[in-house]
Amino acid sequence: RREIMDDADNRKGLMLALSSSAFIGSSFIIKKKGLIRARVSGSGAASAGGHAYLKEPLWWAGLITSIARKLWEYGQSFSL
DSSP: OHHHHHHHHHHHHHHHHHHHHHHHHHHHHHHHHHHHHHHHTTSOOGGGTOOGGGGOHHHHHHHHHHHHHHHHHHHHHHHO
């Protein structure tokens, strides 16, 4: 019986790891595309102290995706 529970726990852990990786990767790419779009618009790069990226919806979408990942991981930590 314990063996079956271990398999279920392993599957849950694997799914958590895969979904977390997907959220991490997608949020990074979305935020990076937002930063690039803000730089291309001529408002200055974030690395140079510019804040144009805050007006870029794509950057906000990446940030929201990152927050969603954290909330997902927090919720999943109680189900394992």
